[in-house]
Amino acid sequence: MGKLRFLIAVIVGKVSAFLLDKIFKRGTNTPGIIMLKICPDALARFTMPETTVCVTGTNGKTGTSNLLTHIIRNSGKTVVNNSKGSNMAPGLVSALVTQCTLSGKVTADVAVLEVDERSSQFIYTKFVPDYILCTNLFRDSIMRNGHSGFIFDKINDYLDEKTTLVLNGNDGISGLLGENRCNRVFFSVDRTSRSTEKCEDTVCDLIACPKCSHTLEYEYYHYNHIGVPHCPECGFKMPQSSFYASNVDFENGTFVFNGDKGESLVLPFQKGNFFNVFNITGACAVCRLMGIDVDTIAESIEDLSSKTGRFQENLFGGVEVVSMLSKNQNPISCSQSLKYLGSTDKEKDVVLLITDSNDKIHGHEDISWLYDTDFAPLADEKIKNIYIGGSRCYDLAQCLEIKGFDTSKFILFENYDELASAVSNNASADRNIVIYFELYATGVVSKIKNALAQRGEK
Amino acid sequence: MKKFVIEVLYPEYNNLFGDRGNCEYLKKKLSLAGYETEVIETSLFDEPAFIKGQVDILLISPCQEKHQLIEIERLKNYRDAINSRIENGGVILATGNAFELFGDYIEDAKGEKHDCLKFFPYYAKQFSRLRYNDCSVGKFEGMEITGFKNLLSHSYGENPCPFLKMKKGCGMNKETNLEGVHKNNLFATYHTGPILPLNPKFTEYLIKLVDADYKDVPLEFEGKAYEKRIKELTK
Numbered sequence: 001m002g003k004l005r006f007l008i009a010v011i012v013g014k015v016s017a018f019l020l021d022k023i024f025k026r027g028t029n030t031p032g033i034i035m036l037k038i039c040p041d042a043l044a045r046f047t048m049p050e051t052t053v054c055v056t057g058t059n060g061k062t063g064t065s066n067l068l069t070h071i072i073r074n075s076g077k078t079v080v081n082n083s084k085g086s087n088m089a090p091g092l093v094s095a096l097v098t099q100c101t102l103s104g105k106v107t108a109d110v111a112v113l114e115v116d117e118r119s120s121q122f123i124y125t126k127f128v129p130d131y132i133l134c135t136n137l138f139r140d141s142i143m144r145n146g147h148s149g150f151i152f153d154k155i156n157d158y159l160d161e162k163t164t165l166v167l168n169g170n171d172g173i174s175g176l177l178g179e180n181r182c183n184r185v186f187f188s189v190d191r192t193s194r195s196t197e198k199c200e201d202t203v204c205d206l207i208a209c210p211k212c213s214h215t216l217e218y219e220y221y222h223y224n225h226i227g228v229p230h231c232p233e234c235g236f237k238m239p240q241s242s243f244y245a246s247n248v249d250f251e252n253g254t255f256v257f258n259g260d261k262g263e264s265l266v267l268p269f270q271k272g273n274f275f276n277v278f279n280i281t282g283a284c285a286v287c288r289l290m291g292i293d294v295d296t297i298a299e300s301i302e303d304l305s306s307k308t309g310r311f312q313e314n315l316f317g318g319v320e321v322v323s324m325l326s327k328n329q330n331p332i333s334c335s336q337s338l339k340y341l342g343s344t345d346k347e348k349d350v351v352l353l354i355t356d357s358n359d360k361i362h363g364h365e366d367i368s369w370l371y372d373t374d375f376a377p378l379a380d381e382k383i384k385n386i387y388i389g390g391s392r393c394y395d396l397a398q399c400l401e402i403k404g405f406d407t408s409k410f411i412l413f414e415n416y417d418e419l420a421s422a423v424s425n426n427a428s429a430d431r432n433i434v435i436y437f438e439l440y441a442t443g444v445v446s447k448i449k450n451a452l453a454q455r456g457e458k
Numbered sequence: 459m460k461k462f463v464i465e466v467l468y469p470e471y472n473n474l475f476g477d478r479g480n481c482e483y484l485k486k487k488l489s490l491a492g493y494e495t496e497v498i499e500t501s502l503f504d505e506p507a508f509i510k511g512q513v514d515i516l517l518i519s520p521c522q523e524k525h526q527l528i529e530i531e532r533l534k535n536y537r538d539a540i541n542s543r544i545e546n547g548g549v550i551l552a553t554g555n556a557f558e559l560f561g562d563y564i565e566d567a568k569g570e571k572h573d574c575l576k577f578f579p580y581y582a583k584q585f586s587r588l589r590y591n592d593c594s595v596g597k598f599e600g601m602e603i604t605g606f607k608n609l610l611s612h613s614y615g616e617n618p619c620p621f622l623k624m625k626k627g628c629g630m631n632k633e634t635n636l637e638g639v640h641k642n643n644l645f646a647t648y649h650t651g652p653i654l655p656l657n658p659k660f661t662e663y664l665i666k667l668v669d670a671d672y673k674d675v676p677l678e679f680e681g682k683a684y685e686k687r688i689k690e691l692t693k
Contacts, residue, residue, distance in 0.1 A: 037492070121587075139474070142608050142651075143591045147474050149522035150589070150610070202478070207470035213502055213528055215470060364593040364690060366606040368476030370652035391690075394683035398655060401677050402486045412679075 002045070009102055013097035031097055032090030034086035043089055043126035046096050047105040049080070052127065053286055056115045056155060057135030057174060058148075059333055061087065064135055064279040065114040068286060071300040075292045077109035087114040110290075115405040117151045124158040131289065132159070133166040133282050137174040138224065139205055141329035142366050148173050148205050166285050168278060169241035170222060172206045172229045187285040188241040189255075189277055194247040195220040195227070202374045203331060211236045223274065224332055238271045245277050245287035257284050257297075265298050271344050274378070275336060316452035318429035320346075323445050326354050328438045329365070331372035337436060341377035349385040350378065351423055351448065355392035358415070358440040366403035367392050370399040378405060384431060388412050388420040389444065416444045460669065462488050465498045465513040467506060468521070468529055475608055477519035477553055479652025484515065487661060490675040502513050502532055508548065509539045514668045516543070520554020523584060523610055524595050527572050530559060544577065544644045549667050552646035553653055554609070557584040557638055560646050561613060578618065578639055582632065584611040594627020594649070595691045596637055603657050604687050605649030613648075621647050626691050635683050650680075658684055 008144045012151070017031040035042045055065040062083070069081045080099040085091035092113050100106045115123050117137075124132075135243040137148045145151050156177050159165070165178045169188035178184055201220050206225035209216050214233035221227035242260040249255065252270040257280070258264045267284075269276040280301060287297050324340060327333035334354055341350070356365040378400065379385060386409045388396050393412040401407050413419035427433060433452075437445050462542035466472070466481055485495045498507045508516050521529065533540065543550065558564055562581040564572045574582075592607040603622055620629070621638030629637040630648060638647035645664070647653065654661045658681065662674045 142475055142606075146589045146608055146610065147522050149524060154587075203473070207473075208502065208525075213525075217503055364687070366591070366593060366608070366651060368479070368606055371476035371479030371482070371652050371655075391686075392683075394679045394686060397679040398677060398683045399479070401679055402482050402655060404486075407678050 002039070002041070005039040006042060006045040006104060009035040009042050010100065010102055012038060012185065013093070016029070017094065017098050027318070027422075029085045029088075029090040029094050032085065033092035035093050035097060036090060041098075041126070042093050043123065044098060045104050046127070047103070047145060048127050049106045049108050049111050051109070051131075051290060052111040052113065052129045053131045053133065054115045054123070054129040055133045055135070055160060056120070057116050057133075057168075058117070058138040058140050058151070059327070059330070060135040060275055060279045061114045063276070064133065064283050065112050067279060067283045067301070068133075069112045070303075071283065071287050071292060071297055072110050072112065072290070074300040074303075075287075075296045078104060078107070079110045079112055080108035081112040082114055084149060087116040088119045089126075089203070091122065120155045120158045122164075124160060127159045128162050131164050131166055131286055134177055134285050135279060135282060136167065136168050136171045136173045136226065137205075138201065138330075138332045139372065140332075142368055143329070152177070155215060166282060168226070168282065170226045170228065170278075172210060172225060172238060175238050176210060176414070184239070185243070185285065185289065186239050186241040187243040187278075188238075188245070189222060189248065189281060189282045190246040191220050192222070192245055192250070194250065195222055197221075199224065201335060203335075203372045209234060209236050223336065226278075239355050243281060243288065245281045248274075248277055250274075251396055257281060259284075259288050259294070261288075263288075263294050265294055267301050272340055302336065314449060316449065317455060319427045319452055320432045321435065321449060321452065322432060323435040323449075324434045326438055328356065329439070331369045331370045331374075335374035338373075338375065338377045341380050341383070341434065344432065344434075345382070346432050347382045347384055347430060348434050349387065349423065349426070350383050351387040351389065351419070351433060351435040352396060353389050353435065353437040353441040353444050355390050355396055356438065356440065357390050359391050361406050365392055366397045367399075370396055375400055375403055375405070383409065385426065386410050387419055387423055388418055390414065390441075416447060420444065420447040420451045423448050424455050425453070427452060459492060459494045459535070461494045461496060463498065463507075463511075463513050464515045464517060465500060465507045467500055467518045468502050469530060469534075470501055471521040471525040471581045472519035472556065474520045474522070475650035476560070476652050477650060478642035480517060480519070480551065480553070482655040483652065483655040483661065484665070486677070487665065487674070490677075491673055502529070506536060506539070508543060508606060509536060514549065516548065516550045516662065517551065518552040518556040518559070520556055523555065523566075523682075526555055526558070526564070529557045530572065530574055533559060535659065540575065540677045541577065544642055547642045549664060550582075550645065550652075551664065552644070554583075554648065554650035555611060557646040557648050558613060559610065560639060560644070562615065564611070565567070568584060577641075579616040580613045580639075581615050582611045582613045592627040592635055593691055594624060595688060596622030596624040596627070598622050598660070601657070601659050601663070601690070602642075602650075603653070603660055603690050604691060605647070605653045605656055605683070607648055608650050609648060655680065656684065656687070
C-alpha cells in the first residue's frame with residue numbers, strides 16, 4: 001500500500017512540477033506539499049543518490065549550497081538541489097521528484113540540499129545524509145528560533161552516527177554537534193588582519209564554557225563568538241581543523257584554502273563579505289572529502305565569484321544606489337551588512353527598511369532583536385540622512401536614540417510611498433544611497449529605485 | 459551628581475531577546491536626568507554585588523533553559539540575601555524565564571523536577587519542542603505594560619501576588635490572565651525583550667522607587683513607539 005501511495009505521489013508530483021514550471025516559470029513547493037499529503041513518508045521512500053550533502057546553519061546556507069552545487073557540477077557529476085524551493089521537507093521533496101524515476105530512484109549523482117535547522121527532525125529521520133555541513137549557529141529570528149541552544153538541540157537530536165559532519169571549527173556552538181557520536185571534520189579560518197582580542201560586537205553567543213560554565217578566553221575573535229575559544233578552567237578547546245583558510249587579503253579579496261592532504265589554493269571571495277571565506281572553506285572541505293580535485297574547485301570558485309553579489313549597485317541619474325538584503329530579524333546578519341558602511345568614503349544617505357514590512361500579515365513584530373544589533377557603523381559622519389521606514393520606525397528610532405545616535409539625521413515614514421518620494425526628492429549625485437532591506441521589503445526598494453529613475457528622466 | 463548602581467546578574471547567560479536594552483535604556487534615561495550610572499556585571503562564579511554593597515536596581519534577564527538550571531544552583535547559595543532584598547524593598551526586575559527562579563520548581567520536558575528558590579508557590583512546566591510567542595499588553599497600577607514573550611515553558615499553581623492583569627495575551631499560562639509576580643519592589647515577568655524601553659512610564663515608576671525626586675526626560679521617539687504599539691495591540 002505504501003509503495004502504491006508513493007508511486008501515485010511521484011506521478012502527481014512530476015505532473016504538478018511540470019505544469020507549475022510551465023505556468024510560473026519557477027520552482028515552487030507545491031509538488032512537495034501535494035506529495036506529502038498523498039504519501040506522508042515520501043521523503044523516506046526516495047532512493048537517494050550515491051552522495052547526499054545537506055547544508056544547514058544560521059547564516060550562509062543558501063550561498064554555501066549554491067557554491068557546492070556549482071563545484072560538483074563542474075566536476076562532471078549531475079546534481080539535484082532545492083535552490084528553487086524551500087529548505088523544508090516540501091521543498092526537498094519538490095526538488096527530488098524532478099529528478100527521479102517513477103519508483104523514486106533519484107537519477108542525479110549527488111543531492112545538495114539546503115536544510116532549515118528547525119526541520120532537522122523531519123528530514124534527517126527520513127534519510128541519512130553522507131555529509132551535513134553546518135555553517136554556524138547564532139541567535140536568529142526570535143519568534144522562529146528562540147535561541148542558539150534551542151536550535152542546536154533541534155539539529156543534534158536527529159543526527160545519525162553514519163553521517164559525517166563538516167563543522168565550523170571557529171564556532172564553539174555548532175562545533176559541538178554530534179560530539180562523541182558522529183565522524184566530525186572541521187574547517188576554520190586563521191587569524192586575519194581584522195581579528196580582535198576582544199569581542200567588538202554587541203552580541204557574543206558563547207561567553208561561558210559549554211562544559212564547565214566558567215568564562216571562556218578567546219585567542220582572537222573573527223566576529224561575534226566566531227574565533228578561537230578555550231577554557232582556562234577545564235581546558236575546553238575546539239578540535240583541530242583539517243581544512244582551513246589562511247592569508248585572508250581583504251584589499252584584494254583573496255585567501256588561501258589549505259586542505260587535509262597538504263594542498264593549498266589561492267581563492268577569491270567577495271570583498272567586504274568575510275562570511276564568504278567561511279562558506280567557501282566549508283564548501284571546499286566537503287568537495288575535497290568527496291574527492292573532487294583542486295583544479296576543478298579553483299576554477300569553479302573563480303568562475304562563480306564574478307557572477308554573484310551580496311548587494312546590488314545601480315546608478316539612477318548620477319545617484320549611486322547600493323541595496324543590501326538583511327536577513328529578517330537576524331541581528332548578526334544585519335550587523336555584518338551594516339559594516340559595509342565603513343568601507344565607502346563617499347557621503348551617503350542610509351535607508352533602513354529592516355523591520356518587518358509585512359507585519360499586517362505576519363502580526364506585530366517582536367523588535368527585541370534591534371537591541372542585539374550593532375548599529376555603530378551608522379555613526380559615520382559621512383552619513384547625512386538616515387531614513388527609517390515602516391510600522392516600527394519609532395521603535396528603531398528609539399533604539400538608535402538610546403544607543404546615542406544623532407536624531408537630527410533621522411527621517412521617519414510609516415508609509416513606504418512617502419519614504420520613496422522623500423528619498424528620491426532629496427537625492428543628490430554627491431551622495432550615495434545605501435538601502436538595507438528585509439526580505440519582504442523588496443517591493444519598497446523597487447519603489448525607491450523607480451522614483452529615482454523617474455526623477456533621472458525629468 | 460547622584461550615583462545610581464545597576465547590577466546585571468550573569469550576563470554571560472542572561473543576554474537573550476534584546477534584554478540588554480533594559481540596562482542601556484536605564485543608563486540613557488538616568489544620564490539625561492543628570493545621574494551618574496555604574497553598571498556591575500556579575501558572572502556566575504562571582505558573589506552578587508547586592509549582597510554586600512548598594513545596588514539600586516538588580517536586573518535578571520532570560521537565558522537558555524539548560525543555563526537556567528545552572529543559575530538556580532548558584533542562586534540557591536544566596537537565597538537568604540535575595541529574600542532580604544525582596545522584603546526590604548530593593549528593586550529587582552526579572553524578565554523572561556527569570557520569573558521562574560522565584561517559584562517552587564521547574565518541571566523539564568522529561569518530567570524531571572528542579573527546585574527553584576521557592577519564594578512563591580507557582581511552578582513551571584517546560585514544553586517539549588514548540589516555543590510560545592506573544593506580543594501582549596497587561597495592566598499594572600493604571601499603566602498599560604506591553605512586551606514580548608518567547609518561552610519554552612508556562613507556570614501553573616497559586617500566584618498570590620501577580621504583577622500584571624493581561625488585556626491581550628495570556629498570563630503565566632494560557633488559562634489565566636494573571637502574569638508575573640510583584641512583591642514590594644520585586645517585579646518578575648515572563649515578558650522578554652527590552653521591557654523598559656517598551657514602557658517609558660513603567661521605567662519612570664521603577665526609577666522613582668529608588669529616587670522619588672527623579673525628573674523624567676522623555677526621549678524623542680519613545681512616546682510614539684509606545685502609543686502606536688498599545689493602539690495596535692489593543693484595537
